[in-house]
Amino acid sequence: MSIDTPVTTLNAAFDDYPHTLPLKRGEVESSRIAFTFSDIKPANRFFKPMVRELKFDVSEMAIATFVQAKAYGKPLVLIPATVMGRFQHGAILCNAARPLAPAELAGKRVGVRAYSQTTAVWVRGILENDYGVDLGKVRWVTFEDGHVAEYREPDGVERASGDKNLLKMLRDGELDAAIYGADLPKDPALTSLIPDPDNAARTWYARHKVVPINHMVVVTKKLARSDPQAVTEIYRLLRRAKAAAGLPKPGEIDFLPFGLNACRGALQTIINYALQQRLIPRKLDVEELFDDTTRSLES
Structure with missing residues (x-):
């Protein structure tokens, strides 16, 4: 006799991109988690409530904002999933x-x-x-x-x-x-x-050899500690949504790297820049942006 695992519904905030729409439209689904998506737009308007109020369980976040949030002790955990990257x-x-x-x-x-x-x-x-x-x-x-x-x-x-x-x-x-x-x-x-x-x-x-990452994905520390399997499932769904969008296209640079190893260079660079520009009070290690679960997620 099998026991069905209850579906966990998460409050989420993502902007509309080709690689997030499959998730937001329900074209990429999970039997483990579901989402209630915020209608706040554009993305930079939900970073502040996420940092200051922990308004969502999971959200897109500008990486400089997250690095600052981490340096100032905010209870957020990074998922190594990029939702926006571009040359600057x-x-x-x-x-x-x-x-x-x-x-x-x-x-x-x-x-x-x-x-x-x-x-x-x-x-x-x-x-x-x-x-x-x-x-x-x-x-x-x-x-x-x-x-x-x-x-x-x-x-x-x-x-x-x-x-x-x-x-x-x-x-x-x-x-x-x-x-x-x-x-x-x-x-x-x-x-x-x-x-x-x-x-x-x-x-x-x-x-x-660095893709300048703009936005990645964060979860609250509360969710990361209470339900690490849900966090892993978020990552899996984001990967599936990216694949459903056909990204990266053959022969093109992948501006949406997934996994710690693929993101490490960009994260180290933005930490270095943030310290040089007096955006953070101390230097961070790349590894401390993650927890044990998200640190192990790879592409």
Whole structure:
């Protein structure tokens, strides 16, 4: 006589991507767990409630936010499943009428939604470590707080007034450059600050062998401790959803790495960048981002 295992329903928050929609639409299912998905959009709007309130059992999260959350002792556990990754060299724009090079950034005003935004962490890290930019000589302008309440921006970071807009300030010359995430504008009046960003990014990738990860998946420590099998099942379903989306396509770089070994290089790099940029109070080990269950998950 068999005893059916009860289905555990989890509160979840994921944005709509080709590789998450099979899960959200129920095309990829489990007899072990089910999900109630949040309708909050875009993704960056549910990172703060997850970090500050543990609002969901499982959610997508910007990796810089998670690294900060871990450094400040938040009860969250990383799953080695990437839901957003991309090259970052083209994410910093300047006015095409007033072009800039990385070497000219000293004393210039550079806008970004939040200082701790993951794309900004990647871009600043690339500028500092690959182009020799002294980040302390750049005048950073932000528009909102980060997701981790305990974090304070470095001295000298300026907050734009509430009526200001990143794109308008860049167009009007109030900013010399701006860093964008997924909302990168398609505007012929703007150009990449890093010359030939696509080739620059591929050269960077060939040298570092790292995919710049933006968003991964986290669960609450409560869930990880009380039901590690559910956490393993989340990972399995995310892998199946990625496969259902046909990703990665043959011959293409896998921007959605799964498993600790595949993600280790990117995680170590973002930790190093976060420490350089004073986003975290101490250096983290990659392994401490995970628990015993999630650390062992591989692709």
